Amino acid sequence: MELPYAEPYKIKMVESINRSTREQRLKWIKEANYNLFNLSSDKVFIDLLTDSGTGSMSDKQWGEIMVGDESYAGSSSFLKLKKTVKKITGFTYFLPTHQGRAAENVLFSTLVKEGDVVPGNSHFDTTKGHIEFRKATAIDCTIDEAFDTSIIHDFKGNVDIQKLKKVFETYPLEKIPFVILTITCNSSGGQPVSIENVREVSKICKKYKTPLIFDSARFAENAYFIKKREKGYENKTIKEIVKEVFSYGDGMTMSAKKDGLVNMGGFIALNSEKIFKQATVYTIMFEGFITYGGMNGRDMGALAQGLDEATEFDYLESRVEQVAYLGKKLVEYGVPVQQPIGGHAVFLDANKFVPTIPREEYRAQALAIEIYVVGGIRGVEIGTVLADRDPVTRENRYPDLELVRLAIPRRTYTHNHMEYIAAVLEKIYDTRKEAKSGFEIIDEAPIMRHFTAKFRKI
Template sequence: MKLPYIEPYKIKMVEAINQSTIAQRKVWMKKAKYNLFKLSSDQVIIDLLTDSGTGAMSDKQWAEIMLGDESYAGSKSFEKLETTVKKITGFEYFIPTHQGRAAENVLFSALVKEGNLIPGNSHFDTTKGHIEFRKAHAIDCTIDAAFDTTIEHPFKGNIDLQKLEHVFQSNEINTIPFVLITITCNSAGGQPVSMQNIHDVSVLCKQYNVPLYFDSARFAENAYFIKTREKGYENISIKDIVKELFSFGDGMTMSAKKDGIVNMGGFIALKSQKVYKACVTYNIMYEGFVTYGGMSGRDMGALAEGLKESTEFTYLESRINQVRYLGKRLVEFGVPVQQPFGGHAIYLDANKFVANIAQEEYRAQSLAIELYITAGIRSVEIGTILADRDPITRDNRYPKLELVRLAIPRRTYTLSHIEYIAIAIKNVFETRNEAKRGYDITWEAPIMRHFTVELEKLS
């Protein structure tokens, strides 16, 4: 008999989970103004709000915590991280930041001006926020297949070349500071981008003399999908795929809290010395000196090790198989999800799951709240609330997809936890028609409202 698959690690330390009742969770949810971000962690049984900074570090990463050099300038930990980033990405210039949105803030401060256009594949919330804060505009050029959750396209994160070229041809090219490819594409359901598409976008960008940058929070997971789904890469190592992928770009931002498998950290990596020097000024202003950039030495050491581990096939196979298992269980139960399954999360299709709740009553948020009350599972809405308002008209933007993201932390939950999640969602799905009304917003911030928004239940 063939031996079953096992996780490529064993558990050294555990953290207790606080159990709660439905009655308690109803009270807590109301006190939190129906915003899952406002819940205390001890009010959550399974936390799938995000995979950002919530993973479990390895013994080698914890060893780096003890080896951290906390020198303000010229830290050995910085040198270790710089060497690792250069080796993995191939980019010559490196700037540490305290997390991904800080990297965006620094890079966009150097490159994005009022009135600029930044085409890409479904920019994520902080990215769009940083663009619109500067009175620029994010333009979504994702392929149409990304917006149909039933289509089995292997690379739904791809940029539509015709859409992109239309942006180039319809606008003054000097108003487009760069094109941004998000790998994997979070807002489209954690969907990967193919190497062929990255190559083709790069060729088109060069034709119009527009730089190409990557939002690289989950670059290793994207490389895994290239290896397992794209012809010609079956026998190429993850690290070699990563190096080829980045060779087509001019730079990258990184939230290291994802594929760096650390609790805090980020960076910018660049080809251009000119852009590097422009970014350094802002990094010193916003983050810290160029050899720590808002990170402690111990965190830089842990990140250097995490980047090595996350670009190993064995780790990625384990991580993505766990996500895939949850997706398969939900499909067995008839639950509508984005397919094929993404690398870091399963996305519930709220448009199909709770179609009886009006979109203007925030159906995806309604579903996320019900899942929490039923089973103590915290997820996050990727829908109308996250899409925010049009910066000019202040009207709600209603996206084609209304999703609830179940982001799986790295090396954190076991198979029994995943099974608990699947059964809980099945139970919610079976009672989905009981909910007739959703929620209304009582207060919101002028930008990136979903983090702090307050709601009330409609009756």
């Protein structure tokens, strides 16, 4: 008899969460202008808005909080983090930042100019935002299989090599500052990238002498999928796989709030001294001195410990398999989700879930709001609202997928919470044909509108 799986940790502290009624939630979401970002956390029962900075730290990480060195320059906590980043990634040069989009801001200020194009695999919203803010263009080169949620493909985050080659054949080389590879690929459903694909992308970058940069927020989860799915890596450790993946690139940005297992933090790591020196100027301008970059010493210590813990198999198995369990329950109920299940979230396919709601009425946003109203669960739309408007025509961009992301915080919710989420989704799916109308936007920011947009129910 095979024994059931059990989490490789025990609970030391608990935090109360508030229950509410459907009537209360209807009132609250209306007051929030139907934007889930506008809800205060006390009005949410299970918060799956993001897995960014929402996880639980370990006892050893809390120990690092107590011994943090808050020296302005050259603190021992910085040196500890720098040493850990070098050990895990292999990159020589290191700049801390306060979070991932800050790392993008510093690096893209260094490398991206007006008129540039930046190819990659389904750029995340802040990545695309930083590119377009500089009047450059993000070009999605993800494989086609990523845009069909029913197709089972082990590495839906992969770059289509022919699409990438076409970019290099179409645009002048000086207009392509770097290629960005997101691991795992959040916007395509938390899907991993294979080492084989990383190698192929790296070969093209080396051929054209163009840097390969990793968006590394979930690099450890990506390594877990490589170990489980890619031939020849089943006996490799997570740390060995991570080291090999990064060996094919020239640098990385990191939102440490994901696979760093901390509540705030990020960094840039590079092999190029030239780019590092250029980036230090923007770090000092935007973030702080180059040995703290907007981070407290105590948080740098906790991050160093978190990076070590996140690259261990037992932790990753617990984390990824909890997400997979929820996904499998939803598949059993017939709920359409991106398959195979991603590393950090379950992505609901709103095009198949509520096709009765017109796309121009933001069907994924409508589904996300219904999940909150029925169960007090806060997810997030990954569809037309997030895709934003075309920077030239100002018309809505309609992506191939309309998704609702249910991002699972790390080491935070229990098995019973997953059962509750699944039951709520089953209930909504059973009544899906009643959904006829969605929402219209009544106020929006000129870029990255999804964070603050206001909606009106149609």
